[in-house]
Amino acid sequence: MPGRAAYHHGDLAAEAVDEALRMIAADPSASFSLRALAERLGVAHRALYNHFATREALLASIAARGFESLAETLRAAPDAPAFLAAYVRFALANPGLYDVMTQRDHAQINAHLGLRAGVDRVIAVALGVLASPGADDDTRRREVMRVWMVAHGGIGLQRAGMLRLRSDDQFVEEILHIAGLATKGEKA
């Protein structure tokens, strides 16, 4: 449980998440290991279990931080094309983190308070930028989901090498086109 001050180490829970984020950013392809994290923190690997019940719980906390960070990034987007571009660039710039964020198990998202909150913040920002102000809730939700699905799916396909696009810049331009949010003439 965070919030507790320093006993031996000084808030190990927070430091663990910080260091894990650094490790994941440094080498997204390497699978994240509790032992490697513990070694970097100069701590017995078992110490982490005093703060996170399982490895998955730690990953959920990392994901939560990722969604907070993503929401903050997206909040700067003035319109739909900027939103989509920012989302895609975040995912491509932080592939390991994006995986941790989006590959959590169904149940975990609702179980982990911070994670649920992070996801909801992203959705809230999206509703503000992407949805038509006057429309009913169902329509607004669908407008958001459409962009989200295109973005999430496009990222997955791009990273899997299914698309034949060379650079990430090219991909961003292309996905704006595909989503119907062309950079010049754009619709809702």
Added chain:
Amino acid sequence: MPGRAAYHHGDLAAEAVDEALRMIAADPSASFSLRALAERLGVAHRALYNHFATREALLASIAARGFESLAETLRAAPDAPAFLAAYVRFALANPGLYDVMTQRDHAQINAHLGLRAGVDRVIAVALGVLASPGADDDTRRREVMRVWMVAHGGIGLQRAGMLRLRSDDQFVEEILHIAGLATKGEKA
């Protein structure tokens, strides 16, 4: 490599892929293990390495079979809504396999011949069903990519529990709506 007839076991390579598909279908959440597979085949776990250089190579072969199977399923779809519905249902019905298919590494897809071929077959079918016959290649490709991105992204979000849709049927109906493909009597 395959093609070789029975020495001790009878084509172990083919049997390994078959049995692996069964295991993945039986328990998608369980992480696939070479030892468990070998035990089911009644063979030393190291024997598999005589046919597949690494675990990833085996997974690539599994993915190739998955794409073949998917292409065959999709070929029956008469129009775009049916195509999208069939794709989504395939993924939701075979979650473990779909993960193996879509989470291969970029380089692997082009390295593994069968895998590349399987992906291309799916794309070919998609072009036939989803693209406007008269349009130029860029437009046709984008039409396919748009549906593919919505499908792939939607599946990922649904499975991650990001959407709030209860049943898979509900999800199929919703994604047809979101993709702008009418929801009249379609069912797979």
Added chain:
DNA sequence: CCTCAATGTATCCAGTGGATACATAGCCAC
């Protein structure tokens, strides 16, 4: 028959997530 390469086996290794048992350190009640 006899060689030889393909195939399968035995055994080892380092690394993993996780569990149990124990040591330590700070806080509070007395």
Added chain:
DNA sequence: GTGGCTATGTATCCACTGGATACATTGAGG
């Protein structure tokens, strides 16, 4: 103070993983 309580961290073990090396078996072709 002091003694206990609980949160924290450590030591050690376990079953399991992917992978490597060394060896046994098998069957086909000379």
